[in-house]
Amino acid sequence: AQTVTQSQPEMSVQEAETVTLSCTYDTSENNYYLFWYKQPPSRQMILVIRQEAYKQQNATENRFSVNFQKAAKSFSLKISDSQLGDTAMYFCAFMKPNTGNQFYFGTGTSLTVIP
């Protein structure tokens, strides 16, 4: 079975600073996808960034980037120039496409951006 671990239940960062959220996973699969989702207090889950396991290049989306270490099974999210609107729960997720798009979520990290 796949497991996704987020070891930081809560984090805080000063506005405009950089923060890194950690995620590790355990799998025997070689073909998979990794995602970071954001869930603001209004509760809709929003996709932040995605990474295909076969791609060595780390994904970036504006202020969001990942550090994907396949051998170490690590997938951290870096948020640069943090903004107040980044305050949310962040969930790391693993997807197995070959078994019908099964998703596995971590327990989440609550991020607070301090003005």
Added chain:
Amino acid sequence: EAGVAQSPRYKIIEKRQSVAFWCNPISGHATLYWYQQILGQGPKLLIQFQNNGVVDDSQLPKDRFSAERLKGVDSTLKIQPAKLEDSAVYLCASSSFREPQHFGDGTRLSIL
């Protein structure tokens, strides 16, 4: 494109009553998921459909929860009878092959 639609947005019932939630996925998305999210926790998968077939319902409490996706499009999730511990947000999500999930706004269920 239109997002995942869920209704109702909020529901308050008494324990032992029944309740149903509805979800309409993004057009063309073959896979539909129902999650239960208790406050402060991550989403827990209840059931996953591929078209109108069930991929995974291992965590669905089948003595009280049921779900269907008869025509492979929209889906309903029912709880009968409800217990206090069912108070949660029920999230619906959909995806197409190799693509990330898109979530609806969820239904917040309160059991009195």
